Amino acid sequence: MARQDHxxxxxxxxxxxxxxxxxxxxxxxxxVLETVKSFASFRYDLSVEETLDRKTIKYKILGLKTPQLxxxxxxxxxxxxxxxxxxxxxxxxxxxxxxxxxxxxxxxxPQQVRLMNAPSQSFISICxxxxxxxxx
Numbered sequence: 775m776a777r778q779d780h781x782x783x784x785x786x787x788x789x790x791x792x793x794x795x796x797x798x799x800x801x802x803x804x805x806v807l808e809t810v811k812s813f814a815s816f817r818y819d820l821s822v823e824e825t826l827d828r829k830t831i832k833y834k835i836l837g838l839k840t841p842q843l844x845x846x847x848x849x850x851x852x853x854x855x856x857x858x859x860x861x862x863x864x865x866x867x868x869x870x871x872x873x874x875x876x877x878x879x880x881x882x883x884p885q886q887v888r889l890m891n892a893p894s895q896s897f898i899s900i901c902x903x904x905x906x907x908x909x910x
Contacts, residue, residue, distance in 0.1 A: 784899040789900075789904065803860045804856050805857070806852060806854050808851060810850070813849065813851065817851070818852075819839045821837050821839045829864050830866075833853070864881075865878070870897050878900050
């Protein structure tokens with residue numbers, strides 16, 4: 775299961791995928807959390823409080839912040855993080871601005887991420903395949 779699709783009701787989307795780190799010459803796990811809504815004037819940063827505790831990765835969305843380089847650009851507000859050495863099954867917990875929480879279960883291997891469990895109703899869609907991650 776590479777993608778859980780809730781585009782009609784989703785406010786956010788999350789990409790979790792392996793990425794080859796050229797500098798370190800090894801695979802890492804890339805997490806990209808962004809708004810579904812695209813902004814016309816600035817490409818905002820998504821302010822997120824992150825916690826990694828054993829096998830739980832939690833993101834609490836705090837809001838939008840202006841980019842450090844404030845040149846006009848269009849795009850989604852985005853938070854990006856790359857992790858080393860994630861292996862096994864993880865619970866990914868996302869808390870929205872309104873306090874709603876969605877929890878997903880993913881299995882992470884060096885060259886593959888699989889979505890194991892996802893809620894039927896969620897304010898966020900999750901994708902584990904970079905090819906399916908598109909700007910629709």
